[in-house]
Amino acid sequence: MIIVSSPAIAAVTAAGIAHDVVRHGPVSSVAEAAAVHQVEVRDLVKTLVVRRAAGDYLFVLVPGDRVISWPKLRALLGVNRLSMPDAATAKDVTGYERGTITPFGASTAWPVIADERTRGRFVALGAGERGVALRVGADAAVEALRGTFADVTDEA
Template sequence: MREAASALGLSVEVRERPEARSLPEAAALLGISPVDIVKTLVVKRSDDTFLFALIPGDRAIAWPKLRQLVGVNKLKLPDADVALAATGYERGTIVPLGSTTAWPVFADESIRGRRIALGAGAHGFSLFVDADALVQALDATVADISQPL
């Protein structure tokens, strides 16, 4: 993951932390708000390809908005083993950097202009990065794709 970030010219900080059982627990361990943790969700298309959705920790995917943006009728979250096979990362550690395949990235517009925390590819670690730099480096599509939990 660090090599992938470096290759993209991204400045990242990886922090070790105790393993967390939930996003709010991870936020508390890092001393940040859940909104500052961005979930990297693996989304499966009906043609068995995938995309990454970057969603703030206090929000959920707005499926109708994401389907319309992607231009498909069906999207779903795959089982954990399918997500692992698609990315090389276990759930709770997924990050769009260094994935086994560079899937397209769709980021919720609310992450712009902030320093965010993401999974870092391994349990017990978090990656901090400037959201705008991440969006630019990944050529992410930015749109309103989330809704309140």
């Protein structure tokens, strides 16, 4: 058995959230990734970093079969403009490289907004390392992260 440790795994463990750690190799499709994680495609959750203003970011948790709805997210946040940082900035503000980003154990505890379609689901999130994921209950994860659920996505 391979023991995997990362700030994300340490954070989810410290929060007392029931979770599984899944180590996997490269995958070539969303369907293959879902099979590896033993979840439906909609339960593969992408953690996206969104910039509100200089030095002000948030995490948006997006189901694998959906995309951010920029109009919905802007309306929810009461702002006219949002953007996604480049890869280097995302790493600087989270401590994680793109493809591994998770709100758990991030270098800054940015606010978290989870798409409402994750509520009540068992989801797979990044675990801070390539080829490693966390499977967690979305409700427990969002609660531990002091996040909120909202309708912030559209069909892909």
